[in-house]
Amino acid sequence: MGKMFCFQCEQTAGGKGCTIQGVCGKTANTANNQDELTCELIGLARAGYHGKRSHTADELIVDGLFTTVTNVNFDEDSIKSLKNKVSQEALRLGGTKPYDFAALWQDDKDIVSLRSTLLFGMRGMASYAHHARVLGKNDDEVTAWFYKGLAEFANDHTVDEWLALLMEFGQINLKCMALLDAANTGAYGTPTPTQVTCNIEKGPFIVVSGHDLRDLYMLLKQTEGKGINIYTHGEMLPAHAYPELHKFAHLKGNFGTAWQNQQKEFINLPAPVLFTTNCIMPPKENYKDRIFTTSVVAYPSMVHIDADENGKKDFTPLIEKTIELGGYTENQHQTGINGGDKLVTGFAHGAVLAVADKVIAAVKSGAIKHIFLVGGCDGAKPGRNYYTEFVKQTPKDTVILTLACGKFRFNDIDAGEIGGLPRIMDMGQCNDAYSAIQVAVALANAFGVGVNELPLSMVLSWYEQKAVCILLTLLSLGIKNIRIGPTLPAFLSENVLNVLIEKFALTPVTTPEADLKAILG
Ligand code: SF4
Numbered sequence: 001m002g003k004m005f006c007f008q009c010e011q012t013a014g015g016k017g018c019t020i021q022g023v024c025g026k027t028a029n030t031a032n033n034q035d036e037l038t039c040e041l042i043g044l045a046r047a048g049y050h051g052k053r054s055h056t057a058d059e060l061i062v063d064g065l066f067t068t069v070t071n072v073n074f075d076e077d078s079i080k081s082l083k084n085k086v087s088q089e090a091l092r093l094g095g096t097k098p099y100d101f102a103a104l105w106q107d108d109k110d111i112v113s114l115r116s117t118l119l120f121g122m123r124g125m126a127s128y129a130h131h132a133r134v135l136g137k138n139d140d141e142v143t144a145w146f147y148k149g150l151a152e153f154a155n156d157h158t159v160d161e162w163l164a165l166l167m168e169f170g171q172i173n174l175k176c177m178a179l180l181d182a183a184n185t186g187a188y189g190t191p192t193p194t195q196v197t198c199n200i201e202k203g204p205f206i207v208v209s210g211h212d213l214r215d216l217y218m219l220l221k222q223t224e225g226k227g228i229n230i231y232t233h234g235e236m237l238p239a240h241a242y243p244e245l246h247k248f249a250h251l252k253g254n255f256g257t258a259w260q261n262q263q264k265e266f267i268n269l270p271a272p273v274l275f276t277t278n279c280i281m282p283p284k285e286n287y288k289d290r291i292f293t294t295s296v297v298a299y300p301s302m303v304h305i306d307a308d309e310n311g312k313k314d315f316t317p318l319i320e321k322t323i324e325l326g327g328y329t330e331n332q333h334q335t336g337i338n339g340g341d342k343l344v345t346g347f348a349h350g351a352v353l354a355v356a357d358k359v360i361a362a363v364k365s366g367a368i369k370h371i372f373l374v375g376g377c378d379g380a381k382p383g384r385n386y387y388t389e390f391v392k393q394t395p396k397d398t399v400i401l402t403l404a405c406g407k408f409r410f411n412d413i414d415a416g417e418i419g420g421l422p423r424i425m426d427m428g429q430c431n432d433a434y435s436a437i438q439v440a441v442a443l444a445n446a447f448g449v450g451v452n453e454l455p456l457s458m459v460l461s462w463y464e465q466k467a468v469c470i471l472l473t474l475l476s477l478g479i480k481n482i483r484i485g486p487t488l489p490a491f492l493s494e495n496v497l498n499v500l501i502e503k504f505a506l507t508p509v510t511t512p513e514a515d516l517k518a519i520l521g
């Protein structure tokens with residue numbers, strides 16, 4: 001028996017589970033504190049589900065689940081403090097005890113697999129609900145389902161009942177993604193296609209990582225006119241496409257690539273980095289004095305910027321550090337992993353559906369033979385160059401829709417155009433998977449067929465729990481033949497995987513050549 005157990009992400013040790021220390025850098029103590037927090041959350045949800053809910057409990061459940069997502073929070077003290085708040089609120093709502101820690105990952109292996117899938121999906125959905133909430137958007141049906149889902153974790157169900165719950169959850173997650181889409185576009189406008197440079201200007205600058213647009217907005221306001229430039233990193237890249245963020249002249253470009261390269265890319269960086277959400281990795285000695293965290297993200301001894309009671313954040317320590325570091329003394333030419341120095345983002349559903357007539361006509365005329373959705377997470381394990389090679393090998397009469405940080409494998413490639421549209425269209429963050437669904441449904445309606453009958457194939461990469469909730473939503477919509485890689489989730493037992501293969505023809509990726517041949521014939 002190991003000192004901890006965690007198998008929630010793609011890089012889990014030996015493809016089975018981290019038992020000594022997380023491959024992500026999470027210590028056994030942190031992992032166990034996160035498990036205890038999860039047990040308290042189940043206790044709180046049961047109290048609220050069977051009795052009264054509270055506003056405090058609503059927020060604690062969402063933030064507690066988000067805290068346990070991979071690469072979000074490595075800080076035992078903040079996890080313990082959250083756990084205590086959850087425990088007190090559960091008692092206040094009449095709860096009696098948390099879920100049994102020893103039983104969290106123990107049971108029949110198919111049941112553990114199914115209920116873990118639900119838990120991990122809810123962790124992903126919690127991140128969406130959190131981002132929507134800080135922009136003032138809540139959906140009571142979504143909030144209520146967090147109570148239901150966590151309470152169900154403690155109940156006995158047959159395999160079929162668990163599968164039905166997973167499909168019900170997929171539909172709720174669709175609502176939550178729609179909520180976040182409305183929150184982001186309501187606050188910052190409809191994304192429009194926008195070119196972003198990889199080059200970095202001399203002088204003081206800040207790199208902003210993660211997904212939270214509101215944090216970026218607050219920082220842009222507080223740095224306006226101060227001679228400081230702001231660069232996005234990783235999943236923050238699509239922020240450039242939102243009119244209310246793009247209008248800031250000092251939002252200059254994008255620094256670096258996807259999260260797993262940060263320990264190399266931040267070496268000797270003459271600027272601080274703000275992590276608004278995942279994915280933070282254990283900082284190297286060389287740059288650990290310039291990492292700032294906020295919201296649910298935390299890392300021991302890094303500076304954390306909290307919101308006040310009105311949700312406002314004071315980024316003064318970050319701004320002072322920026323001035324102290326001073327930035328580069330000369331302009332820097334930087335590129336993506338394939339050597340390109342320009343990225344284009346902003347093809348969210350608003351932009352794609354605005355040219356839907358063009359796309360439909362091109363599909364009807366045969367100018368576009370096939371549409372691929374190549375999206376999802378990037379990651380550190382080998383094998384992810386599959387996605388670069390896949391995109392490079394797609395025929396010129398095909399279009400690639402993409403989203404999330406896996407796109408950094410190919411988003412600097414100039415793949416040309418079809419009918420005035422770029423062949424590679426970036427729909428946004430993993431948080432914008434809603435856009436891909438909207439486009440697929442709109443195309444299916446336009447052609448009078450189901451999504452499965454479209455000339456559309458989904459080739460997804462997964463790493464952590466947001467990918468789990470997105471996959472469950474796609475399956476709950478009846479979407480079949482999804483290819484997933486680079487490896488299958490360790491938490492899917494053989495039997496559960498077989499059910500998913502049988503019902504949804506879920507397929508592991510093989511090689512780009514073989515998969516393209518299987519798709520295109
Ligand atoms: S999050 Fe992933 S790498 Fe980290 S402990 Fe869990 S399974 Fe291991």
Ligand code: SF4
Nearest residue numbers: 235279377404405430
């Ligand atoms: S796509 Fe996944 S792996 Fe990438 S930053 Fe978002 S959550 Fe993390």
